[in-house]
Amino acid sequence: MDNDYFSIDAILAENQKIQCTFKVDIPDMGHLAGGSDRDIKSLTKAPIPIWLAYIILFSDWADFTIPSPFGTRVRNALKAEPRSVKLSNLVGAGGLWYGFGKMVMDILSEEQANGISEVLTKAFKGRLLEVIDQAQHFAALGPAGGGGPSTDTAQSFREGLDGTERELFALAQESAKRMKRWHEGNDKARR
Amino acid sequence: MALPQSLRTSVTPLELELIASEHLVEIVPLITMEKTAFISVRIEGAYGPLRPPAKCRVPLWMATNLKLKKKCHIVPPEWLSVDFLQERLTRETSRPEFSKLPFRFAEIAKVILDVASDDVQNADKIKSLLKDLREARQAKSRDGLQKLDHSELSLPNLCSMEINEIRPFFIQAMGILTQLVREPSAE
Numbered sequence: 001m002d003n004d005y006f007s008i009d010a011i012l013a014e015n016q017k018i019q020c021t022f023k024v025d026i027p028d029m030g031h032l033a034g035g036s037d038r039d040i041k042s043l044t045k046a047p048i049p050i051w052l053a054y055i056i057l058f059s060d061w062a063d064f065t066i067p068s069p070f071g072t073r074v075r076n077a078l079k080a081e082p083r084s085v086k087l088s089n090l091v092g093a094g095g096l097w098y099g100f101g102k103m104v105m106d107i108l109s110e111e112q113a114n115g116i117s118e119v120l121t122k123a124f125k126g127r128l129l130e131v132i133d134q135a136q137h138f139a140a141l142g143p144a145g146g147g148g149p150s151t152d153t154a155q156s157f158r159e160g161l162d163g164t165e166r167e168l169f170a171l172a173q174e175s176a177k178r179m180k181r182w183h184e185g186n187d188k189a190r191r
Numbered sequence: 192m193a194l195p196q197s198l199r200t201s202v203t204p205l206e207l208e209l210i211a212s213e214h215l216v217e218i219v220p221l222i223t224m225e226k227t228a229f230i231s232v233r234i235e236g237a238y239g240p241l242r243p244p245a246k247c248r249v250p251l252w253m254a255t256n257l258k259l260k261k262k263c264h265i266v267p268p269e270w271l272s273v274d275f276l277q278e279r280l281t282r283e284t285s286r287p288e289f290s291k292l293p294f295r296f297a298e299i300a301k302v303i304l305d306v307a308s309d310d311v312q313n314a315d316k317i318k319s320l321l322k323d324l325r326e327a328r329q330a331k332s333r334d335g336l337q338k339l340d341h342s343e344l345s346l347p348n349l350c351s352m353e354i355n356e357i358r359p360f361f362i363q364a365m366g367i368l369t370q371l372v373r374e375p376s377a378e
């Protein structure tokens with residue numbers, strides 16, 4: 001999530017592509033757009049990974065459109081019910097939706113960035129409780145668990161967790177398990 | 192870091208139990224012992240003398256040790272009783288805030304109930320009350336999660352074991368929120 005040079009999470013989040021529209025001709029860089037053309041003509045659209053996009057955007061060689069994981073459709077869906085959106089589908093398996101969002105946010109101008117920040121924060125808060133609830137539920141099931149009536153909505157919510165939320169899920173589950181072990185253990189022999 | 196992953200996020204319940212073992216409890220000794228100095232975190236590290244049947248205050252670890260050798264009876268602290276816990280449970284379920292309990296009540300209660308359940312009246316009832324109390328309080332810390340904010344969180348009267356349980360993911364979640372929230376810039 002942080003933009004640290006050594007952060008593996010940041011590197012993974014940077015691996016997403018954003019749609020850029022070039023404003024100027026760039027000679028000998030046609031391979032970036034994936035075509036067989038030698039040069040990039042102005043007004044060409046090309047998906048550029050975000051780590052490369054910084055320099056292109058800040059040098060004012062191109063404009064970019066807000067990527068679809070943060071587009072109007074997703075925003076409306078999140079507004080309706082944050083828990084029903086599958087974030088993992090938006091950024092690919094193991095993707096970091098929040099990390100990607102944070103990076104897009106940092107490129108954008110003040111007003112748009114605030115908009116994205118609000119979307120991200122609301123989504124995170126809206127989903128957090130469900131993440132923790134499910135983590136604790138699974139910790140309570142014990143090692144044999146997995147069985148039991150698990151509803152379809154719960155299952156599909158778990159599949160839709162993004163990388164950041166998965167980490168939280170694991171933390172909460174581990175902590176709840178530890179507490180359970182302690183409460184249930186009665187080790188007189190240890191004393 | 193050299194610590195295994197599971198120990199990095201917070202201390203373990205067992206470590207908390209160890210810390211709580213320094214708490215003083217009353218015992219009725221069954222043996223005589225002179226005042227004896229122990230290695231202790233307290234400045235006053237000497238306990239005793241033990242003169243049956245006079246009561247004496249010793250740390251929990253010593254009481255546990257003596258009890259297991261059948262050399263004392265532990266006098267449960269006054270809050271470890273059906274009346275007190277029942278009253279707290281009623282308060283816990285009727286009011287929105289956490290009720291006040293001894294900071295390390297979970298650890299002390301567990302140790303005493305583990306080794307000296309015969310010294311506690313209505314041990315089974317107390318166990319189930321403690322469980323109810325724990326669940327009521329867990330529901331409240333879950334509400335606290337809902338109000339989670341990137342900068343602060345106030346859950347007064349939360350006890351050590353409960354803090355320890357929610358610490359890993361509360362911290363992580365607040366860290367993420369700090370990244371996501373944009374402060375209105377000063378310019």
